[in-house]
Amino acid sequence: MKLEEFQAKALFRQYGLPVPEGLVATRVEEAVSAAERLGLPVVVKAQVKAGGRGKAGGVKLVRTVEECREAASGILGMTIKGYPVERVLVDPAQSIGSEFYVGITTDRRKRRPVLMTSASGGVDIEEVARSTPERIFFHTIDPRYGLRSFEARGMAFRLFDSKEQVLACARIMVDLWRCFDGCDASLAEINPLALLTDGSLVALDAKIVLDDNALYRHPDFEELRLPTDEERKEQEAKRMGLSYVRLDGSVGCMVNGAGLAMATMDLIKHLGGTPANFLDIGGSSSPEKVVGAMKLLMRDSNVRSVFVNVFGGITRCDDVARGLVEALGSMGDPPPMVVRLTGTNEREGVRILSETGISATSDMTEGARRAIGLAEAGASGGAS
Amino acid sequence: MSILIDDRTRLLVQGLGRDGAFHAKLMKEYGTRVVAGVHPGRGGSMYEGFPVFDTAAEAVEKTGADCSVLFVPASAAGDAILEAAHAGIELVVAITEGIPVSEMSRVVAEIETMDVRLVGPNCPGLISPGKAKVGIMPGDIFDRGGVGVVSRSGTLTYEVVRSLSKAGMGQSTAVGMGGDPVGGMKFVDYLELFEEDPDTEAVVLVGEIGGSDEEDASRFVAESMSKPVAGFIVGRTAPPGKRMGHAGAIISGGSGTAEAKVAALEAAGIPVADVIDELPDLLRKRTGG
Numbered sequence: 001m002k003l004e005e006f007q008a009k010a011l012f013r014q015y016g017l018p019v020p021e022g023l024v025a026t027r028v029e030e031a032v033s034a035a036e037r038l039g040l041p042v043v044v045k046a047q048v049k050a051g052g053r054g055k056a057g058g059v060k061l062v063r064t065v066e067e068c069r070e071a072a073s074g075i076l077g078m079t080i081k082g083y084p085v086e087r088v089l090v091d092p093a094q095s096i097g098s099e100f101y102v103g104i105t106t107d108r109r110k111r112r113p114v115l116m117t118s119a120s121g122g123v124d125i126e127e128v129a130r131s132t133p134e135r136i137f138f139h140t141i142d143p144r145y146g147l148r149s150f151e152a153r154g155m156a157f158r159l160f161d162s163k164e165q166v167l168a169c170a171r172i173m174v175d176l177w178r179c180f181d182g183c184d185a186s187l188a189e190i191n192p193l194a195l196l197t198d199g200s201l202v203a204l205d206a207k208i209v210l211d212d213n214a215l216y217r218h219p220d221f222e223e224l225r226l227p228t229d230e231e232r233k234e235q236e237a238k239r240m241g242l243s244y245v246r247l248d249g250s251v252g253c254m255v256n257g258a259g260l261a262m263a264t265m266d267l268i269k270h271l272g273g274t275p276a277n278f279l280d281i282g283g284s285s286s287p288e289k290v291v292g293a294m295k296l297l298m299r300d301s302n303v304r305s306v307f308v309n310v311f312g313g314i315t316r317c318d319d320v321a322r323g324l325v326e327a328l329g330s331m332g333d334p335p336p337m338v339v340r341l342t343g344t345n346e347r348e349g350v351r352i353l354s355e356t357g358i359s360a361t362s363d364m365t366e367g368a369r370r371a372i373g374l375a376e377a378g379a380s381g382g383a384s
Numbered sequence: 385m386s387i388l389i390d391d392r393t394r395l396l397v398q399g400l401g402r403d404g405a406f407h408a409k410l411m412k413e414y415g416t417r418v419v420a421g422v423h424p425g426r427g428g429s430m431y432e433g434f435p436v437f438d439t440a441a442e443a444v445e446k447t448g449a450d451c452s453v454l455f456v457p458a459s460a461a462g463d464a465i466l467e468a469a470h471a472g473i474e475l476v477v478a479i480t481e482g483i484p485v486s487e488m489s490r491v492v493a494e495i496e497t498m499d500v501r502l503v504g505p506n507c508p509g510l511i512s513p514g515k516a517k518v519g520i521m522p523g524d525i526f527d528r529g530g531v532g533v534v535s536r537s538g539t540l541t542y543e544v545v546r547s548l549s550k551a552g553m554g555q556s557t558a559v560g561m562g563g564d565p566v567g568g569m570k571f572v573d574y575l576e577l578f579e580e581d582p583d584t585e586a587v588v589l590v591g592e593i594g595g596s597d598e599e600d601a602s603r604f605v606a607e608s609m610s611k612p613v614a615g616f617i618v619g620r621t622a623p624p625g626k627r628m629g630h631a632g633a634i635i636s637g638g639s640g641t642a643e644a645k646v647a648a649l650e651a652a653g654i655p656v657a658d659v660i661d662e663l664p665d666l667l668r669k670r671t672g673g
Contacts (some may be wrong), residue, residue: 106485108595108632111492111566126637143490184486186565213564213631214484216459243629247621258563258629259537259592262618263660266642269621270658278622280629311539311546313522342546344522364543365659 001210002049006089007224008188008206015179017172017190018202022091031072032065034090040064041093044071048083051124056080061093083228094202099192100159101125102173103207104141104180113141113180115152115173119159121192147177160195168201169193183221184214233296240292241282249274250375251368252297252306252335254290256281264309267365273372276303290327298335304378306337307371309364317341317349325356336374340367385583386512386557387532387574388475388501389451393516394419396449396473398440398464400431403479404455407520408432411453414517419447422467440464440471451475453509453518458482461505462491469500477518478505478568485631488566495568502568506630508538508560519560529554531667532578534571535590536563536597537630540618543660544590551664556584563630565594571601579609586612586667589654591645593619594633598645602652612670614663615649615656617642 003011009019023034024047035042046058053059058080060071068090078085099122107114118136120128128135137158141147152170160166172193180188187209194204215221227235230246237244243258247265251273255261258280265275277300281293297303310320320341328334338359341349346362353360359374361367395416397408400423409432412418418434420443427438437443440452452473456464461480468476476495483505495502503510509519513526525542527549535541541560548555559574561567571589578584587609591598598617605613620642622628624635635641646656655666 106489106565108565108597109600112489113486126639142493143486144493181486184484186485211485211631212627213458213482214486217484245623245626245628247623255539257537257539258633259535259540259590259618260543262592262622262628262633263540263543265621266618267659275621278626278628311542313520313525313539313542343525343542365661 001212003208003224004047004049004226005045005206006047008208011179011183011208012203012206015175017175019206020091020094020202022089024087024089026087028069028072028076031088031090032068035068038090038092042068043091043093044068044075045089045091046075046078046080046085047087047089048080048085050081050083053080058085094194095197097195097197099194101191102176102193103189104176105187107140110140113143115139115141115147115155117155117159125191146181147174149174172201184211184217185209186211237296241289242293243280244296245278246300247275247277248302249276250302250304250379251371252276252303254279254281254293254297254306255309256311260311267368268372271368271372273375276300287323287326290323291330294327294331303335305371305374306335307368308337308339309367310341312341312343316344317346318352321349321352325352336378338367338371340364385581386515387577387581388510388557389512389516389518391515393417393451394449395518396420396422396443396452398422398452398468399455400436401455411517414523416516416518420449440467444471444473451518453477454480456480462487465491465502466494469495469498473500475501477503477509479507479509479520481506485566492566503559504562505567506564507562508541510557510559512557513555525549526558527554530583530585531555532584532587533558534574535560536592540590544588544616544663547660547663553664553667556581563632565632571597572604575601575604575609579611586671588663589613589615591617592633593622593635593642594640599648602648602654605654606652613654614666614670615654616660616663617645617656
């Protein structure tokens with residue numbers, strides 16, 4: 001789960017990290033009064049779970065109330081990388097000397113958390129990694145001991161010369177580790193960490209991504225969820241035991257297993273069609289789940305046909321077929337669909353479906369091809 | 385031969401709840417030597433003809449179990465992996481899905497210092513056809529043979545195996561290594577074992593988006609493998625930044641893409657299938673059979 005900047009900053013504050021005293025506003029006048037309370041100049045920042053806000057015009061430095069009003073009304077209601085801006089963070093403007101990068105994530109290759117720092121802060125760190133990899137420093141953290149002060153100091157000496165700044169930065173690194181670990185984050189990042197002209201360090205931006213697998217340990221994080229419409233659908237799916245990601249295509253996919261679901265999407269693309277979504281219905285395919293999945297697919301108006309691809313393993317194909325028949329019977333206007341069933345009792349499964357007039361096959365490629373055909377027929381039918 | 389498990393494997397089942405009990409029975413029916421179960425509070429009882437113990441240590445001591453398979457809920461799974469490792473189990477297979485990454489990285493840091501191997505978590509397990517099944521896969525789609533299969537997913541592994549079996553290519557061992565960002569053995573570890581196994585003639589590697597495991601595997605194949613390898617990578621159509629079911633299957637900031645993985649495999653001389661059914665032919669060309 002990605003957090004917005006103001007939420008990440010609130011968590012940073014809890015762990016003692018230095019962040020500006022900003023205020024959140026959802027309306028223009030609220031932003032103006034926040035600016036007045038904080039004292040101008042301020043920075044008005046769009047709150048969205050996407051990078052590149054500055055480039056999109058979602059971050060503005062303003063010196064007067066009029067400028068603040070203009071900036072806030074421009075930013076609220078913007079859409080950045082598909083995310084509508086519903087909130088702005090109003091932060092007091094800072095007098096910045098230079099900008100650094102400090103972040104912690106999981107190094108999958110080493111299977112441990114890694115602390116990354118750079119004196120090239122304030123820009124996309126992945127760009128720095130591509131163009132000047134020698135400007136990023138890494139330190140692998142042993143999760144059993146956490147980030148120790150001496151390790152943090154060693155890293156801080158690579159960024160700063162003055163003892164005060166080294167100690168302050170080391171402190172920030174240790175607190176960032178405590179935050180990363182305490183929140184079960186998969187990413188905790190300060191970019192930029194600003195060295196102000198008065199010599200102090202402050203986290204001007206904050207990014208936290210929480211590990212979805214660990215959310216059960218943090219029931220209080222549930223209220224941090226500020227889902228967009230798209231994410232709301234994904235969550236709804238999750239509650240039903242489904243894993244759903246929407247794409248732009250016309251062939252709706254319903255598959256058991258994440259790997260097979262990706263393979264199904266790839267196959268549709270390979271055969272010249274376009275997948276409408278990723279949808280993993282998991283191991284057991286009860287009729288209720290199938291109905292739920294089908295409803296989810298049909299809410300996407302781009303869907304012209306549905307391809308159900310089930311590898312019946314422990315689950316028997318004839319059971320899945322009966323479930324599908326029951327599911328479709330309960331739906332008023334089922335979409336054109338093709339079911340591919342294979343594995344245990346596949347012949348019986350295919351027979352049950354064929355008897356009820358559902359296009360069924362035991363071959364994945366054949367099934368995908370038919371579903372693409374149905375989608376194309378549906379699209380041309382819709383256009384005439 | 386085969387890798388990791390065979391007809392001598394003495395299996396302990398950790399967690400005899402609904403799933404554990406169900407699959408313990410199926411593994412036994414497949415012919416696996418299931419020698420013990422561990423379920424705290426149920427020590428002293430019997431299940432499907434094998435004794436149940438309160439602790440892994442006792443189970444190992446009384447039955448000589450050397451492999452364990454976990455059906456323990458996510459919140460207790462990390463602890464159960466460590467319990468097995470400290471009891472002296474040599475191979476732990478964690479089926480459990482949804483273990484926090486922070487928990488797994490602590491577990492891995494500890495077991496790296498011990499003489500134990502971990503398959504998973506969030507995986508279907510592994511099978512050496514005709515000898516032993518340690519996991520949840522349907523046994524009947526597998527045939528005995530000389531192809532080693534290693535994959536990051538579950539049903540996709542079955543799909544690949546079905547295609548191989550249909551083409552008359554049986555398997556020495558098939559492993560689903562799991563879809564989490566932090567786990568036990570990686571492609572390279574399995575490839576190393578397949579390279580050494582006299583019964584494995586060729587290997588199929590099934591990868592997916594996210595991480596750099598496939599890239600590491602490519603390097604290993606180019607430098608250290610004599611046996612032919614064919615690959616298949618899924619997630620070509622996945623959008624960046626979205627988790628595709630598996631916690632580990634995510635393209636982040638341009639890294640971990642299917643294109644990069646396919647390119648790495650091909651650069652290492654590993655042919656990559658566009659669709660699953662091409663795999664048997666690719667293997668046949670490489671083995672000249």
